[in-house]
Amino acid sequence: MGFRQQILMTLVLMPITFALWYAAGSLLAGPAAWMAGAVLSGLYSSVIASAGLSDTLLVVSAEFGSLNGTIVTAEQAGNELVFEINTRLVSYSIPFYAALLWSSKLSNAVNRFALGLFVLWIAMALGLIVIAMKELMLAVGTPFLEATGVPPAPLIALSYQFSVLVAPTLMPVLLWLIQLRGTPLWVSLQSRLTPKTAE
Amino acid sequence: MIRFLAIFLVTLLVLFTLEMLTPVQHSVIQPFTGGLATVSSMLIMPFDDNVISQGRILRDAVTGFAVSIESGCNGVEAAIVLIAGVLAFPANWRQKVAAIVLGFFAIQALNIVRIVSLFYLGQWNYGIFEWTHLYFWPVLIMIDVLIVFAVYLRWLGNQTTREQIA
Numbered sequence: 102m103g104f105r106q107q108i109l110m111t112l113v114l115m116p117i118t119f120a121l122w123y124a125a126g127s128l129l130a131g132p133a134a135w136m137a138g139a140v141l142s143g144l145y146s147s148v149i150a151s152a153g154l155s156d157t158l159l160v161v162s163a164e165f166g167s168l169n170g171t172i173v174t175a176e177q178a179g180n181e182l183v184f185e186i187n188t189r190l191v192s193y194s195i196p197f198y199a200a201l202l203w204s205s206k207l208s209n210a211v212n213r214f215a216l217g218l219f220v221l222w223i224a225m226a227l228g229l230i231v232i233a234m235k236e237l238m239l240a241v242g243t244p245f246l247e248a249t250g251v252p253p254a255p256l257i258a259l260s261y262q263f264s265v266l267v268a269p270t271l272m273p274v275l276l277w278l279i280q281l282r283g284t285p286l287w288v289s290l291q292s293r294l295t296p297k298t299a300e
Numbered sequence: 301m302i303r304f305l306a307i308f309l310v311t312l313l314v315l316f317t318l319e320m321l322t323p324v325q326h327s328v329i330q331p332f333t334g335g336l337a338t339v340s341s342m343l344i345m346p347f348d349d350n351v352i353s354q355g356r357i358l359r360d361a362v363t364g365f366a367v368s369i370e371s372g373c374n375g376v377e378a379a380i381v382l383i384a385g386v387l388a389f390p391a392n393w394r395q396k397v398a399a400i401v402l403g404f405f406a407i408q409a410l411n412i413v414r415i416v417s418l419f420y421l422g423q424w425n426y427g428i429f430e431w432t433h434l435y436f437w438p439v440l441i442m443i444d445v446l447i448v449f450a451v452y453l454r455w456l457g458n459q460t461t462r463e464q465i466a
Contacts, residue, residue: 104450108443115439164303193435197442259320267316270442271381275305282301 103289110204117186118196118203127157129195130188133225134159140230148237148248150181159186161233165241172241191228191269194221198273205277205286209212217276224272235261307388315380330356335372336408340415351419358419365423367415373433375411378441379404385449391456399455403448410444 122129131154138152141161150162166178177179200220202214234257237245246254281287318324333356341353351362359366370378386399414437423427 108447111443119435190434193439197439237407259317262371263313263316266377267312267381270438271312274442274446279301 102131103223104286105117107204110115111200114200114204115152115196118199119193122193122196122199125153127188129154130154130157130159130192130225133192133222133229134188135228136222136226137233140226141233142145145248146243148241148251149233150175152233154188155185157188157192159229160184161190161236163237163241163245165244172244184233184240185242186229186232186236188225188229188233191225194225194269194273198276201273201277202280205281205284207280207284213280217280220223220276221272224268228268231260231264304388308384311384312380315383316377319376319380323465329371329374332376333369336374336412336415337369340412340419343412344416349367358361358416360419360423363423365419367386367419367422369415372438373411373415375407375441378407378411378421378445381442382407382445382448385400385445386452389453389456395456395459399448399452403445403452406448407444410441 127134134154137159138154138161141149141152148164150164152159152161155161161184163182163184164175165182166175166180167182168178172182195218198217199214202210202217205221207213208286234251238254238257245251251257251262319329332355337353337356337358340358341351344351350363352359352361356369357366358369382403383400386396386403391399418429418437419434421432
């Protein structure tokens, strides 16, 4: 299969993979949301009370609350700030990756997909962690940024932009390219750089 | 492959960080994004004279519906991915510059289609607008980058052939 057919097949498969992804709801985001929740609750226990998946939303409760418009501890406020993060913002990398991979007709496609999915879940978890940090940074501000282990604000902002704007579409392409090595399509792509013999 | 990936990722991170710097945003990205809105409205005007652009905003004068072109919708991130790929791949500087300039225009051409389509989708059905805006168009733009890069590889191959024949 050449590159042209690959792209056409990807475009044909995309409506199907996206429909399946949408129908699957929280199922495909579950492992990433679980990892993100575990990391957030484990590393920032002084800041985050709980984090868990509700439908396709990662719901993060902070150890902070609002009292007359001022951010104080949840205990003082008598309430908790709760953030709902749309996991689809990062999980749409899965149907894109599936369309790229399945249109390549690779051997051991199921194994490759399972491995790729695992890597994507890790990338998605990192994305969700960063999105949660951005929300906390904007809503809580200094008390959050001064908590132990919280990265500086510019790093959170930059990582957030990268996780939302670049990673969900770039990760599937990189994974797919790495998994293509040694396949006929890879050889076809390589041949684009091989000089043709003059006749 | 490892060398390509290393150069690609470092270039990507450097360019992306530069793009996010406030002075770059103010003096380059935002005026460029405003230009995209102007070009989009100029393309729509012959068919729909209710469209006006104000800075980064494209507005329908009758319905009041407006879209603001923000980071991620201006095609700059996609162009950065392409630039990083081109710079990471072995070629001479003339070839790299040509690929970056032509590739940038190819990405922006599709990006303008994205902006115009979203402007009308938003007026037709907000749910579909959100879906295509957040999930579908970013993927199509990345496929565009992939196609441009593959065309570049073919062009490089042809150039090498011509050089060898000469």
